Amino acid sequence: MGRNVHKSNLTLLLLGAAAILLCIGTAVIGLRKVRNNQIADYKAYISEDFLQSDISFASDSSDTARVKLYRNEQYDQWEAYIPSDMQDDLRIYFTKFAGIRFGDDTVYHSGDAIPVWDSNTMMPATAINWDGSEQPLGAYILFLYAGGTNTLYLNTQDDALAAVNEDPSASVRATYVMKGADAGLISSGTLAIRLSNERSQAYPQKPYQLTLSSAAPLNGGKQQATCYLLPDYIEAAGQLRNKVAFDLADRLRIGGIDPADLVNVYENGDYLGLYLLASKPEDAGEAAEVEKVLGDDLSAGVDGDDSRDTDGQTVAENSSDTAANDGVAGAGSDHRSEIDFDALWQKLDKDSFERVYLLNEFLAADQSKFTVTGGGNGKTSADDKLAAGGLWDYILSCGFTSQGDYPAITRQTLWLADRESELLAAMSRDPSFMEDVRNLYLQELSPMLDEYLTNELPVLTYQTVSSGILSQYHYVSASQPDTSVWNMKRWLVDRKKFLDDYMANPSAYVRLNFQTSAGDLSYYAKKGETLNLNPVADEGEGTRIYMDDPAVTEKITGWVDENGDSLNPNEVVTDKMQGRTYSPVTEAIDAE
Template sequence: MKKRFLFLMCVIFFAIFVMSACEAKPGPVGATGADGPEGKSAYQAYKEKYNYEGTEQEWLQDLINGELSTLPEHLVTFDPNNGELAFTQSIKDGEKAKRPSLPIRDGYTFQGWMYDDGIAEEIWNFGGGSITEDITLIAKWDYATYELPIININTDDAEIDSKENYTDMTFSLENCESEFFDLSGGIRLRGNSTSKYGKKPYRIKFDSKQPLFGLKKAKSWVLLAEYLDPSALHNYTAFSLASQMPGLGFTPTPYKVNVYLNGVYAGLYTLCEQVQENEGRMDIELDEITEDMVDLKDFNFFIAMDWSVTEDPTAILDETYFYLEEYDQYFELKYPEKSQFVSQQQFDSFWAQLKAYVKEMMQAFENPDVEANKEKIQNEVNLNSLVDYLIIDQIMGEQDHAWKSFNMYYTNTSSDQENGKLNFGPIWDYDWCLYTPWTGSPNEDYTVSDEIAYSNIFFTAVADVPEFYEMVKERYTLYASPALEAYLEQFDEIASSVTESVAINAAKWYTSFDPDLSQDNIDFLKEYLENRKAVLDDAWLVATD
C-alpha cells in the first residue's frame, strides 16, 4: 500500500512538472504518447529541453526514482583542434563546466580553451565561468618552440605524394629576420632512399624567385628530412666546414627550421639551396645551346656518380644516366637536360662524347702513377676541388660517396680556378656518416673510429700520388684544421640552439627508440669530431711559418 502511494505521488508530481516545463495540457500522465509542445511526448519534450541523453525506458525509470532534473541543461562542445573528434559535456544551467584532460598536438603547446562570444575571444575560466547556454570551446595552440625559424606550408590538405609533379602550396617563413608570408608555388617529394621513410624530404619551387634568409634569389629550395641522423647536425656540420674550403666553388648554406604542413608539425628540417645550375649557386648555366656547339667542351655540364638513379622511376638509361660496366658505376646527367639541345643529333653526339670523356677520366684516375695519367689529371682537373672534397669526407667519415651522391661538373664560362676544368662538388648527402655501420635506421652506434679510408677511385688516386697527397696536407693545415677547431669551439652553442627542436622532433619520429636517441647522437657527433681532429692533425698537419 505504501509503495503504491509513493508511486502515485511521483506520477502526480511529474504531471504538474510536465505541464509547467513543457507547457502541455494534462493528459494520461506518464504515457509517452501524451501531447507536449507541437504534439511531442513528455519524454521528447524533456529530452530536448534538458539535453537528456538516456533512452525512453531509462527516462521512465529516472522519473520513478525521482532523479530527473528540473534545471535546463546546456551542451558544452570541446573542439581539440588537433585532428581528433570534438566531445561534449552536459552542464546544468548556472553550473560550471568541468576542465577536460589536456589535449595533445605534436609540435605545439596547449594555451587553453578559447571562447568566442561574438565580440572578443578569450580563454575560458573554468573556475568562474557559469554555463547559461550551449557553447563551443576551441583549443588554442602555439608553436612548441621559437628557438628556430618556422616554416608553414599549406596545400589545402592535398597530398604530396609525387617526385615528379608539384602540389600547389602557399609558403610562409617566420620567426626570423627575413620573414615571408603566403608565397605561392609548389612542393614535391625529393630524394631516393630518404623518401621511403615516414619523415619525407621535400623540394620547393616558388612561382617567382625568392631570397630566403637573404640568400641569392631562386625558385628552387630543399627541405632535408635527415631521418637517419637523429642529431640533425650531420649535413649542417659538413656544409659549414665545406664553406671554409675555397677549392669548392659552391656549397649549400644550411638553416635549421621547424616545419608545419597544413597545420601539422612535420619535424625539424634543414633548409638549403637546391644544388643546381643557377646564379649564386653553380654558376654554370649557359645562356642558350646553339647548333654550332659540337664539341663536348663547348658545353657546361653537371654529372653525379650515383647508383641510386636506378631507383628513380623518371630516370632513362642513355638519356638521363649511363652505366660504365668496367667500373660498375652509374653516372647521372643533371645539366643540361635533353630538352635544351637543338636537335636529337646534337644530343646524341654530346652523350657519346660525355660517356667517352668520363671513361677516359676514370682510366686516368685508376692508374694515376702513370706519368701520362698524372699529367692529364693535373691539366684537366681542378685538384683543389677534389682535395677539399676528400678532406670534408674524411672529417665526416662519409662512405656513401663510393657509389652515390658524388658530384662533379665542367665549365668553360667561369673566370676563376674552375674554368676549363673538371671540378668536384658541390658536396652532398651526409645523413649517414661518421664511419658508423649501415643499418638503414637511425643511428644507435656510438663507436668512434680512427679510420682513414678512401671511398672511391678519385680519392684513392689523390692518396696514391705523393704530389697530390702533399696537397691534402697543405690544404688541411691551411683551411680544414682551423675551420674544424672553430666549429668545435661553437659546437655547444650550435647544439644548444636546437635542443628543444631536436626533442620535439624525436617525440614525433623516434617514439620506438631510446628517448635519449637524439641527444646521444649529438654527444657522439661532438666526441667524434674532437677525435677526428686529433687523428687528422696527427696524419696531415704540417708545420707552417
C-alpha cells in the first residue's frame, strides 16, 4: 500500500511538473506571439511616423537649417530632398535608435556624415536598435539633390504656413536662414509670410510674399525689405524664362531691376519646392501705364489700324522709304500723322524704352512688360522724362503664351513690330527708334549673349533641371526629368542666331504668317535655305502650358496656305513665298 501511495505521489508530482512545463511553454509561446506583434507594430510605427518625425539631414546640429523626409504614397517610398548647401557635409540626425545602415555594412550614428550618392539613388534602410538588434525600416529612401541653388529655410511655430495656405488674408511670423550653394550664410532674421496674388493660389505650390523685419541681402547682395516667392512646379522652364529675363534686363542696364535668384525653400524641414525669389518694382505697372499717362498719343493707329495689304505684308515691307528697307529690323512706316514722335520723345526717355523694347522683342514676351517711373510717381530719368524701368514676371515668354505655346514659330519672329496689339509696337513706327534698337542689339545685347549663353546659361540649366526634378517629384510624383528646360535653352540659342543674321541683313528673309490661338504670328525664313519648320503639336507647338486644361480640345497636326496647299518643311525658301499665310489643321484630342 505504501508503494501504491508512493507511486501515486510520484504520478501527481510528474503531472504537476508537466502542468508547470505546459504553463511555462504556453507562456513562452504567448510571449513570443506578443513580441512578434510588438515587432510588427514597431515596424509599422517606424515606417509611417517614426522616419518623418525623427530622421533629418543637416550640415550641423542647428535646428534652423534641417531637412526632413517626405512620404510619397504613390510610390510607397520616402524621399530626401537634399539642398545644395548640405552636399559638402551631409549629416544624418535621429534619436530613437542607435544607428542606421543604408544597403551596405556601414553603420551611421546620429551626427555622422553620410555619402552623397548619385541623384535618384534608392537606398534600403535598416535601423540598429539600442540592444544591437537590426530592424528593416520597411521602405526605401530616395535621395534627390538640388544643384547649385541657394536655400531658404523658414521656421514657423506649429507648421503655421498651412493656415496661410487656407486663408489669403492670414499672415504668420517666421525666422529664416538663407544659405548659398557653398553653405555660406547670406542672411538670417525674422519675417512675415502671406499668400501673394502674383500667381494662382489654387495650385499645390503656393506663391508667397515675404516682408522682412529689417532689410537684408536676401538674394543678389542687395538690401531688400519685401520680396516674392514665385512658383512653377508644373514646368521648370517657367522659372528659367523668368530668371533669364531678370539677368538680361540687368545686363541691358534697365532701371529698377533687383536681382532674382532660384531658391529651394523649406518650412520646418519640409520641402516647399523650387521658387524664383524676386523683388517687385516699387511702382509696378504694365506697359498700358504709358498709355494712361500719355493719353491717346500711343494708342492712335494701334487699335483698329489695318496696316496689312492683300499679300499679308505690312505697309513697312512695301514702302520704299521704310527703315526696314534701309536695314533696320521690323521698323514700320513713319505714321507721323498718327504719332508725333518728336513730341513723344520730349515726354519719354527714349533710351530706356529702346532697352525695354529690345528685351521684350528678344524674349517674345506675351505682353509688353515694364514699369514707368516719373511724373506722379516721383521718379524721373536724368532729364526729367518718363522712363521705362523694372520688369516683373516673364513666365510667358520665349514662345509660351497664355493662349498657346509656339516655340518654333517665335524663334524667328518679329514679336513687337508685327503685332499691332502690342503697345510697344507703336514705337517701332519711328525709324530712328528702330535704328537705335538695331544698333543696341548688335553692339550690346548680341556680344553679351555670346558670353551669357556660353558660360551662365548651362549653369542655370543644370540648377533648374536638378531642382525642378525635386519640385516635380514632390508635387506631381514625376519620375522623368522635365525636358522643357532643355527646349528653352535651345530656343534662346536659336533666337540669337536668327536675330544676329536678320539684324545684319533683313532683305535676305521673307515673311510668312501663321494664324494661331495667340494671334497672327510672323515667321522670317531665309531665302535659298530649306524652310525646316514643322510647327505641330507633336513638336510642342500649339499646346497649352497646362495640358490638363479642359479648354484644350484640339491639337495642330499641320498647316495649309490660302490655296489649300500644305506646309512643306523641305521647301526651299524663295521670294514668291513672301506674305504667305498659313492656317492650322487640327484634330480632336483623345479624351483618354
